[in-house]
Amino acid sequence: MAETPTIRFGVIGCADIARKVSRAVALAPNAALYEAVLQDPDVDAVYVPLPTSLHVRWAVLAARSKKHVLLEKPVALTASEFDEIVEACESNGVQFMDGTMWMHHPRTASMREFLSDAQRFGQLRSIHTHFTFAADADFLENDIRVKPDLDALGSLGDEGWYCVRAILWAANYELPKTVTASRNPELNQAGVILSCGASLQWEDGKVATFHCSFLTNLTMDITAVGTKGTLHVHDFIIPYEEKEASFYAATESGFDDLVTKWSSQPSKHVIKTDIPQEARMVSEFARLVADIKFKNSKPEKKWPTISRKTQLVLDAVQASIERGFEPVQIQE
Amino acid sequence: MAETPTIRFGVIGCADIARKVSRAVALAPNAALYEAVLQDPDVDAVYVPLPTSLHVRWAVLAARSKKHVLLEKPVALTASEFDEIVEACESNGVQFMDGTMWMHHPRTASMREFLSDAQRFGQLRSIHTHFTFAADADFLENDIRVKPDLDALGSLGDEGWYCVRAILWAANYELPKTVTASRNPELNQAGVILSCGASLQWEDGKVATFHCSFLTNLTMDITAVGTKGTLHVHDFIIPYEEKEASFYAATESGFDDLVTKWSSQPSKHVIKTDIPQEARMVSEFARLVADIKFKNSKPEKKWPTISRKTQLVLDAVQASIERGFEPVQIQE
Numbered sequence: 001m002a003e004t005p006t007i008r009f010g011v012i013g014c015a016d017i018a019r020k021v022s023r024a025v026a027l028a029p030n031a032a033l034y035e036a037v038l039q040d041p042d043v044d045a046v047y048v049p050l051p052t053s054l055h056v057r058w059a060v061l062a063a064r065s066k067k068h069v070l071l072e073k074p075v076a077l078t079a080s081e082f083d084e085i086v087e088a089c090e091s092n093g094v095q096f097m098d099g100t101m102w103m104h105h106p107r108t109a110s111m112r113e114f115l116s117d118a119q120r121f122g123q124l125r126s127i128h129t130h131f132t133f134a135a136d137a138d139f140l141e142n143d144i145r146v147k148p149d150l151d152a153l154g155s156l157g158d159e160g161w162y163c164v165r166a167i168l169w170a171a172n173y174e175l176p177k178t179v180t181a182s183r184n185p186e187l188n189q190a191g192v193i194l195s196c197g198a199s200l201q202w203e204d205g206k207v208a209t210f211h212c213s214f215l216t217n218l219t220m221d222i223t224a225v226g227t228k229g230t231l232h233v234h235d236f237i238i239p240y241e242e243k244e245a246s247f248y249a250a251t252e253s254g255f256d257d258l259v260t261k262w263s264s265q266p267s268k269h270v271i272k273t274d275i276p277q278e279a280r281m282v283s284e285f286a287r288l289v290a291d292i293k294f295k296n297s298k299p300e301k302k303w304p305t306i307s308r309k310t311q312l313v314l315d316a317v318q319a320s321i322e323r324g325f326e327p328v329q330i331q332e
Numbered sequence: 333m334a335e336t337p338t339i340r341f342g343v344i345g346c347a348d349i350a351r352k353v354s355r356a357v358a359l360a361p362n363a364a365l366y367e368a369v370l371q372d373p374d375v376d377a378v379y380v381p382l383p384t385s386l387h388v389r390w391a392v393l394a395a396r397s398k399k400h401v402l403l404e405k406p407v408a409l410t411a412s413e414f415d416e417i418v419e420a421c422e423s424n425g426v427q428f429m430d431g432t433m434w435m436h437h438p439r440t441a442s443m444r445e446f447l448s449d450a451q452r453f454g455q456l457r458s459i460h461t462h463f464t465f466a467a468d469a470d471f472l473e474n475d476i477r478v479k480p481d482l483d484a485l486g487s488l489g490d491e492g493w494y495c496v497r498a499i500l501w502a503a504n505y506e507l508p509k510t511v512t513a514s515r516n517p518e519l520n521q522a523g524v525i526l527s528c529g530a531s532l533q534w535e536d537g538k539v540a541t542f543h544c545s546f547l548t549n550l551t552m553d554i555t556a557v558g559t560k561g562t563l564h565v566h567d568f569i570i571p572y573e574e575k576e577a578s579f580y581a582a583t584e585s586g587f588d589d590l591v592t593k594w595s596s597q598p599s600k601h602v603i604k605t606d607i608p609q610e611a612r613m614v615s616e617f618a619r620l621v622a623d624i625k626f627k628n629s630k631p632e633k634k635w636p637t638i639s640r641k642t643q644l645v646l647d648a649v650q651a652s653i654e655r656g657f658e659p660v661q662i663q664e
Contacts, residue, residue, distance in 0.1 A: 016591075017591075019590065020590050020591055020592065023590060122548075122549070125464075125527075125545065125547060125548045126462070126464070126527075126529075126543050126545065126548060128460050128462060128541070128543065128555075130458070130460060130555055130557070132457075132458070132557055133585075134559060134560070134584075178515060180514075180515060180657075182512075182531045182533070182539060182541070183510060183512060183531070183533045183659060184533050184537055184539070186537055195457075195458075195537075195539075197458075197531070197539060197541065199514045199515070199529070199531065199541070201514070201515045201516050205516055205518055205527075207514060207515075207516070207527075207529060207543065209460070209514070209529065209531070209541045209543070211458050211460065211539065211541070213457065213458065213557075215457060215559065216454075216457045216458060216557045216558060216559055216562075217454070217557055217558060217559065217560055217561050217562045217582065217583070217584065217585055218562075218582075218585035218586060218587075218594075219555070219557050219562045219582075219585070221555055221564075223460075223462055223551070223553055223555075225462070225464055225545075225548045225549055225551050226548060226549060227466060227547065227548055227549065228466070228549055229549050230548075230549045230550075230551045232553075232566065234564065234580075234598070235594065238587060238591060238592070238593065238594065239593065240593060240594045240597050241593050241594075242592045242593045248566075250549065250550075250551075251549070252466075252549065253465075253549055253550035253551070254550060255550075255570060258352050258355060259348075259349070259352055259570060260352065260570070260574045260608055260610070261570065261571065261572060261573050261574045262550075262567065262570065262571075262572045262573075265572050266566070276592055278592070325512075325659075327515060327657075
């Protein structure tokens with residue numbers, strides 16, 4: 001049997017998260033890490049954890065240099081800016097993937113199975129996601145995520161990205177029809193969002209809400225409710241533990257005869273993983289790149305497609321805030 | 333030592349829930365059950381699980397007959413209708429309490445302690461509550477809660493009552509400034525709400541959302557997030573078990589150095605109770621009535637006050653739906 005081909009990574013950026021992903025590149029069996037320059041012919045792919053305002057420039061440059069692109073989220077400041085990145089990747093035949101690690105945890109696949117099960121979950125009808133953390137004074141003063149010229153989307157681009165992705169993931173990537181931002185988001189003096197929320201409505205009556213904030217205790221929830229079942233997870237972005245992760249699934253919940261207790265309780269599902277989710281992300285990305293490099297495969301379109309949908313919803317939340325919390329129609 | 337005085341109850345109404353509360357009256361050590369007529373001088377208090385549209389008539393009649401009133405929720409169709417009930421109770425010196433049982437579970441007091449703890453929870457900033465159940469075809473056709481002439485508020489009055497009460501409870505009964513209903517609530521052919529939601533905003537930037545529905549799996553959540561802590565409970569209205577109930581509390585949650593797992597996890601708190609929450613409710617009501625009857629105490633104003641606040645928020649959600657999802661200011 002042939003050896004697993006190794007894909008060689010460069011890193012463009014110096015964010016804290018580069019430390020974590022560099023370790024993930026080392027842990028993934030099919031990836032090696034280089035300090036990168038786009039001109040280096042030995043580099044197959046780049047990981048780009050730059051401030052969002054620099055994404056379009058460097059991701060497009062990387063694609064034009066025939067480097068596959070693993071890009072931190074939010075992928076861009078707007079969907080139309082992201083379209084430039086996608087165009088550059090497509091016309092240069094390189095793979096695009098965003099750095100949403102939890103998508104690659106085996107728990108996510110297991111939760112997907114539950115949500116897709118007509119008997120256990122039924123049809124999705126409502127979702128709530130919540131991602132907040134208590135940023136310290138240094139973060140609120142100096143982090144790129146509170147700077148209008150760096151990560152202008154603030155908490156919405158950082159935490160809201162995960163909330164919106166989880167909602168779209170639960171909805172099988174069906175875009176909502178309308179997005180309405182919640183009133184009084186909190187902004188810093190430069191106008192960058194420190195906390196906000198929104199409600200989303202689909203054509204079929206499905207609804208979702210999310211809330212994100214840099215100003216409150218670390219919390220990361222998905223509550224997804226279907227006609228027959230309920231999913232709960234409280235650590236969806238970063239699991240409590242590195243080697244295993246849980247979720248709670250309930251089916252046809254009800255009460256006893258006198259309505260004094262439940263007739264059945266949600267069941268806890270524990271999913272083990274040998275390598276952490278960030279290494280699984282790098283490994284999946286490297287596999288796609290190796291297929292392109294060694295097997296003449298085409299880039300996998302799923303990843304830029306779901307990045308774009310996520311960005312479209314962020315754009316709509318931002319637009320709704322700017323328009324005084326009016327509902328904004330999503331145009332694909 | 334004097335014997336615990338027994339308070340004698342009548343029941344006006346024939347709803348299913350009367351079976352449960354009748355059992356609770358039997359379980360509470362200081363209450364006895366009678367089939368009631370308001371003229372019966374042996375009856376101290378009435379429990380009224382009538383359709384909401386009949387509340388004002390019968391609760392006012394009961395108060396004028398000097399019977400203390402334990403009234404099912406929603407307490408009325410509107411806050412101004414409820415004011416007639418409160419006026420009748422006050423001018424006749426009788427106690428008023430609504431039938432929101434979970435308020436009386438010892439777990440609720442324990443969760444309150446956590447939310448009030450400046451070190452463990454800090455300041456409340458965001459809340460989400462969710463209460464849904466999957467009503468069967470018979471319910472959706474025949475239950476009083478889907479009939480415009482009986483419980484005109486539908487899911488909002490039934491499930492939304494609990495969602496809004498939990499939000500107000502978490503916010504220490506501070507009323508929000510603005511309430512905005514979510515778009516596309518689901519209505520039946522008669523125009524009664526089968527599912528809806530809203531977002532609430534406070535002057536200080538605190539926010540809340542809730543969702544209620546007759547059309548999805550049984551789910552009952554509170555997620556309350558403070559500057560330092562997070563509260564999670566998944567069975568707040570009817571605990572999974574009759575004799576004990578849990579909640580999850582997290583304080584100053586964070587990650588390990590490489591952000592691959594949490595540095596501390598939420599802790600589970602289990603609260604035992606010797607008698608079920610509905611018996612504790614009846615017992616507390618009977619205690620207040622006994623204090624009035626035997627000790628010349630004044631009625632406890634806390635209970636009608638929080639009923640009224642809950643109803644005010646329901647009114648605002650209803651008004652927002654009627655006004656095309658415009659924000660509605662709460663006027664106390």
